Amino acid sequence: DILESFLNLHGHTYLRLDGGTGVEKRQRLMDKFNNDTRVFCFILSTRSGGLGINLTGADTVIFYDSDWNPAMDAQAQDRAHRIGQTRDVHIYRLVTGHSIEENILIKAKQKRHLDFLVMDEGKFHATTTPAKAGHGSSAAKEEEKEAADEPDILSKGGLRDILGVAAARGDKLSEQQEVDDDGHPPPKQEEKNGKPSESRDEELSKEQIESAMASLEDEDDVRAMRGAQKEAEEELQEFDENVQYSEENGGEKGGGDGSQEDGRGVEEKRPNGAKKSGGKKKTSGTSKPSNKKGKETPSAENEDEAMEKEFAAWQNKVGVDTAAINASLTPMERYALNFREEKDPSEALHAFAEQQREEEDASMEDELDMEEIERSKTEEERRAIEDCDLLATQPPPEALPRQRQLYAREKSRLRAEKLRRKLTGENWETRIDGLSDLPFWFNADTGEARWDKPAVLIGLEAEALARERKWNAIPTKTLVCVMEYLVPFRDRMRCSAVCRHWRIAATDISFVKHVFPVEMGALAPEKLEKNHFRTIAEAVDKALPGDTIELGDGHYWVNEPGLCINIPIRLIGDENDPSHVVVELSGSIEFDGTSGWMEGVTLRRPRIVADMKQSCESLRVLDGGKFDMVHCVLDNEGNLGNVSRIAHSSKCRWEDVDIRGSCPRGCGISIEDRCQVELVQCRVSNNLGDGVRCKNDSTVMLRDCHIEENSGFGIYLSNQSHCLLAGTSLRNNDLGDKNTEEDGSTICAMAESNGDNASFSSIKL
Secondary structure, three states: OHHHHHHHHHOOOEEEEOOOOOHHHHHHHHHHHHHOOOOOEEEEOOOOOOOOOOOOOOOEEEEOOOOOOHHHHHHHHHOOOOOOOOOOOEEEEOOOOOOHHHHHHHHHHHHHHHHHHHHHHOOOOOOOOOOOOOOOOHHHHHHHHHHHHOOOOOOOOHHHHHHOEOOOHHHHHHHHOOOOOOOOOOOOOOEEOOEEHHHOOOOEOHHHHHHHHHHOOOHHHHHHHHHHHHHHHHHHHHOOOOOOOOOOOOOOOOOOHHHHHOOOOOEEEOOOOOEEEOOOOOOOOOOOOOOOOOOOOOOHHHHHHHHHHHHHHHHHHHOOOHHHHHHHOOHHHHHHHHHHHHHHHHHOHHHHHHHHHHHHHHHHHOOOOHHHHHHHHHHHHHHHHHOOOOOOOOOOHHHHHHHHHHHHHHHHHHHHHHHHHHHHOOOEEEEEOOOOOOEEEEEOOOOOEEOOOOHHHHHHHHHHHHHHHHHHHOOHHHHHHHHOOOOHHHHHHHHOOOOHHHHHHHOOHHHOEEEOOHHHHOOOOOOOOOOEEOOHHHHHHHOOOOEEEEEOOEEEEEOOOEEEEOOOEEEEOOOOOHHHEEEEEOOEEEEEOOEEEEEOOEEEOOHHHOOOOOEOOOEEEEOOOEEEEEEEEEEOOOOEOOOEEEOOOOEEEEEEEEEEOOOOOOEEEEEOOOOEEEEEOOEEEOOOOEEEEEOOOOEEEEEOOEEEOOOOEEEEEOOOOEEEEEOOEEEOOOOEEEEEOOOOOEEEEOOHHHHOOOOOOOOOO
16 A cells, blocks of 8 residues: 555556455456556565466566565566566565564575575485486496485385385385386386395384384483373274273183183284184084185184074073173273263253252252341442442332432533533543644544644634624624624625625625526425525525525526516626526516626527517616626527617626627617617627617717627617727628718727726717
8 A cells, every 4th residue: 555655646657466356357457567568567465366477567576575485475576487578577675674574584585595405405306217228328327326326205115215114015016016207117226335135134113213213312202202102002992993802800811700601702803903812712512613624614604693592592591791791892882871871861851850859959958148148238239339330229109209300400410511511612622642743632522533623612712802802803603693684785795894804704605695507406405505596586586685696507497577686686607608507588687777797697598489489688777777797698599679678877887798699670789768888898799680779879888899790780870879999890790880870879989098998987979
């Protein structure tokens, strides 16, 4: 994880493989690393991977964490030396000085040195097969002779040759049948140390080897070894079904008189098949000994039948001999018989019931010391009270109401104390972090920990500062709550002029009303938060004079007859791209005798009603209203009438506004009845009628605008109307760029240098 963070910090491309990587994903990672030269590094753990890890695309291996087992590191670096590697591979090992990593490196070197001593210096290798007789030089023959003198430890007799133990006859026969890989028998060792192999006296038996090894050990170790061998042999004999022991009264040597009188001795079968009689052995009368002439002995069935007849006759004479029966059983059978006779009945139901009855009788006989019981109970209660343990008691019924009242009172007190600490901030305390030695805040009641200062403490400090500095230092949250009772225009605006702190509170974001677009209206919860609405009409109905309505990215619907706004209000959309906020109009938006502001909004007709051909404007400003607009689009395509209409002594200033889509009898913007309009960097184009129509003693100022591609006139003036032009482009209008009636209407072109400072009050027409 640390290496991955390091590579991300420096912007290197890498792949990662560890124990958590799936098997199906590992091959894809290896192929990508080997084939894609853009991958800089492959980080993987030493023991991860498994079969088939091939990293021939790497020419450098860096060990940042050495393994205790040097074989693991060797296997990891071999992954870059697979078949297909054509470059030199460099191996680096990162070791931190004066740390455990130095000890790991030393131990790994010692293990590699031990492997070298054991495998290489010890010459633990298979003997090479000598060449066929009659071939090769004298030097090759000498090498073959030296190789023949060395014992081959990988063959069956190699270990016996080292220890000097004689091989069994069966092993010798098998060794004689061994052949090498080419099908030739191994060479015979004729001589060793100058003596023939047939006359070797160094071959020792197993007992001689054990005796020689015992002579090299201490006496205590020898006695312990012999005791362990004896115990192991006894344990093996106990579970050997071929070994039979004599009865207890007869002894090992058959000294008893029961089995010897009847001529039946107990036989013990030796491991090599020989039998040793436990007493005098008498042959049955039915058995026939073999003669010298080679007569055959009776079969096994006849002998068993004769033995059964003899045993039946003896049993009728002396009765059942339990000792003889026990002696004839195997150790496991005797153990099962003893378990059945002695232990099994104790677990039966009747035995358990009998034992329980006896215990009850014994307990009834003992007299109970009531004084001692009461004394111990009193002592236990006293100890529990001292340890503040909660005791379960049986109070009298008349005391229950009082105890319930005490419990409720104590619970209320604790709850009030906890609430007091929460409000006063007493539950917060500072502590020091053990890792970074930095202070942090800890809540003793809830266990919460945080680095920054708790909000309750910040609020208390702000309250103390407000009491000291009075109104200029009222907390922002408190001041916002006070200003909620004021009308945004003009009361709240007047309060914002008091000081900077009051201005921040007056323009708090909580006063803004938010409208969900159609795409989010269905996902919004049924109960909306404060100042959140589903439609623009609902927000306008709840708005106060001077409120701001924010429209998020999406589509909004305004149904017929539209919106009539008679209070100062602001509509805010996306100031960077008005196409993100689209209002689908079925009627008109009318500002009647009031002030307004709109920014970053597109007004257009819905396509589903484009064929209805209603006669209405997209935007109307009437009755002396003042409406400013920035970065907006007015599109009335698909409807009859003008795109926008400004009348009745209204004033407007529009900047960066697109006006298009009027009908043939209408115009892009109609200015009537002593209105004053200023258009800055606006575009009036693609209208089927006139671009700008001004009449009835109205004035329009066009600054850096584009009036083009209109089917009628670019600018049409009548009834003593006036137009001021500054840096405005008029072109490609079908009926002409300008048209002025002979009724006192004028068009005046201003210099661009004077256009920036021009206003309606400073210009004399």
